[in-house]
Amino acid sequence: MSKIIDGLYYSESHEYVRVDGEFGYIGITDYAQHELGNVVYVDMPEVDDEVAAGEEFGAVESVKAASDLMSPVSGTVVEVNEALEDEPGLINKDAFENWIIKVELSDKGELDDLMDAEAYKAMIGE
Amino acid sequence: MAEEIKTTCLHDNHVALGALMTPFAGFDMPIQYKGIVEEHNAVRTNVGVFDVSHMGEVAVTGPEAEKFVNYIFTNDIKGAEPGKVFYGMMLYPDGGTVDDLLVYKMGENDFFLVINAANIDKDVAWINEQAVNFDVKVENQSDYYAQLAVQGPEGENTIKNVLDLDGSDLTFYTVKKVEYDGETIILSRTGYTGEDGFEIYASHKAIVKMWNLLMDAGVQPCGLGCRDTLRFEVGLPLYGDELTAEISPIMATLGMFVKLDKEGGFIGRDACAQQKAEGSAKKLVGLELHDKAIPRHGYEVLQGDTVVGYVTTGYRGISVEKSLAFALVDRAAGTLGNELSVRIRKKVFPATVVKKRFYTTSYKK
Numbered sequence: 078m079s080k081i082i083d084g085l086y087y088s089e090s091h092e093y094v095r096v097d098g099e100f101g102y103i104g105i106t107d108y109a110q111h112e113l114g115n116v117v118y119v120d121m122p123e124v125d126d127e128v129a130a131g132e133e134f135g136a137v138e139s140v141k142a143a144s145d146l147m148s149p150v151s152g153t154v155v156e157v158n159e160a161l162e163d164e165p166g167l168i169n170k171d172a173f174e175n176w177i178i179k180v181e182l183s184d185k186g187e188l189d190d191l192m193d194a195e196a197y198k199a200m201i202g203e
Numbered sequence: 204m205a206e207e208i209k210t211t212c213l214h215d216n217h218v219a220l221g222a223l224m225t226p227f228a229g230f231d232m233p234i235q236y237k238g239i240v241e242e243h244n245a246v247r248t249n250v251g252v253f254d255v256s257h258m259g260e261v262a263v264t265g266p267e268a269e270k271f272v273n274y275i276f277t278n279d280i281k282g283a284e285p286g287k288v289f290y291g292m293m294l295y296p297d298g299g300t301v302d303d304l305l306v307y308k309m310g311e312n313d314f315f316l317v318i319n320a321a322n323i324d325k326d327v328a329w330i331n332e333q334a335v336n337f338d339v340k341v342e343n344q345s346d347y348y349a350q351l352a353v354q355g356p357e358g359e360n361t362i363k364n365v366l367d368l369d370g371s372d373l374t375f376y377t378v379k380k381v382e383y384d385g386e387t388i389i390l391s392r393t394g395y396t397g398e399d400g401f402e403i404y405a406s407h408k409a410i411v412k413m414w415n416l417l418m419d420a421g422v423q424p425c426g427l428g429c430r431d432t433l434r435f436e437v438g439l440p441l442y443g444d445e446l447t448a449e450i451s452p453i454m455a456t457l458g459m460f461v462k463l464d465k466e467g468g469f470i471g472r473d474a475c476a477q478q479k480a481e482g483s484a485k486k487l488v489g490l491e492l493h494d495k496a497i498p499r500h501g502y503e504v505l506q507g508d509t510v511v512g513y514v515t516t517g518y519r520g521i522s523v524e525k526s527l528a529f530a531l532v533d534r535a536a537g538t539l540g541n542e543l544s545v546r547i548r549k550k551v552f553p554a555t556v557v558k559k560r561f562y563t564t565s566y567k568k
Binding site for chain 2: 114115117118120136138139140141142143162
């Protein structure tokens with residue numbers, strides 16, 4: 078059974094947002110990392126890149142396949158998790174601890190379009 | 204109309220082991236159990252077992268069996284000792300590939316062909332079509348035979364200790380029949396991993412029994428996920444990616460398995476001879492990226508701003524920690540050491556043309 082954390086916002090494409098003031102940490106869920114298997118590469122945007130809700134901002138790759146990362150929210154990238162460049166498998170160890178990008182949120186109203194932990198849990202059937 | 208998905212005799216075992224199951228070549232097959240990386244490493248360093256019962260088997264016998272098989276097959280089997288195994292292709296007259304396969308010489312005019320699961324119907328039809336003018340019997344035995352591949356440096360000890368099968372007298376690419384549990388089974392020292400290992404062909408009943416013994420002994424079950432990463436690292440082609448009806452073995456740089464000068468010729472010979480003499484327009488090469496980004500099947504390969512080909516298979520290597528690919532490119536672009544690039548999503552990554560064997564093998568000669 079996958080780990081799900083209360084208080085985060087979840088997208089249908091299995092990304093999460095952890096909100097901290099005006100910022101959001103975006104990563105993939107534990108369920109997603111489990112479905113992917115061994116993560117061997119994370120394609121991340123650069124600091125100052127703009128991301129838009131529902132649009133692709135990178136990819137997370139398992140041995141077998143590349144999966145697009147879709148941003149749950151809009152904003153400006155203020156930090157990328159550089160640890161993932163050398164050790165992408167950190168996502169398998171703890172997907173919630175090892176966020177992918179930190180974004181300055183441009184429209185916090187977008188969070189209302191995302192799921193809470195309970196709704197996400199229901200979506201993945203657990 | 205959707206075809207019903209087939210299963211192997213070990214399907215329930217895979218599900219019980221918690222395998223990730225995916226349709227492959229018309230069969231519901233295990234992609235991984237524990238994880239592709241762990242399974243891959245088990246085969247490189249120790250031993251692993253694969254259920255490859257989806258593979259097809261065709262027996263060709265009769266007075267003209269040798270002559271016939273040599274006519275539809277690119278390698279030269281004439282006069283071989285019984286017990287020899289050959290790798291090669293069946294070709295269309297234009298040199299395109301019907302399938303790549305193993306031919307086992309079981310006895311005089313007695314051959315056992317191992318073909319790709321996805322191609323069973325096509326191959327059997329093709330073989331039967333070519334057989335009309337030969338005195339041979341062609342028998343599709345794919346439903347009878349299940350198959351295990353026990354692969355890795357500990358393969359020989361594993362089949363001896365766990366299954367009581369003696370493979371010590373088999374050298375790489377040889378085969379014998381052995382008795383097991385009251386039936387005659389086929390044991391060959393072959394594989395698709397770049398490691399030493401064995402392939403076992405037997406009834407469903409015997410294969411299920413062997414699988415359970417191997418599981419009880421703690422042998423790592425391995426899925427098709429690592430089968431692909433293992434074969435890729437040692438430069439082995441997969442039909443559908445590196446060999447297709449449009450890709451000849453000459454284009455795939457597998458000319459060593461194409462005996463242009465053998466007696467009696469073979470279907471596709473003239474096309475291959477011409478491609479070899481003139482240089483085929485396209486050529487399969489290895490690519491090594493300088494970055495960690497991963498090239499995948501279908502991605503464009505560029506020289507400068509010009510698209511010169513596409514990736515046929517690509518991975519972040521597991522035994523070789525580099526981003527690697529096979530790519531079919533314009534011949535002129537495919538010179539060893541040439542600098543090309545691969546388009547991966549929005550960016551373009553430099554890549555050097557290298558040899559396709561990314562990892563060195565260790566076979567028992």
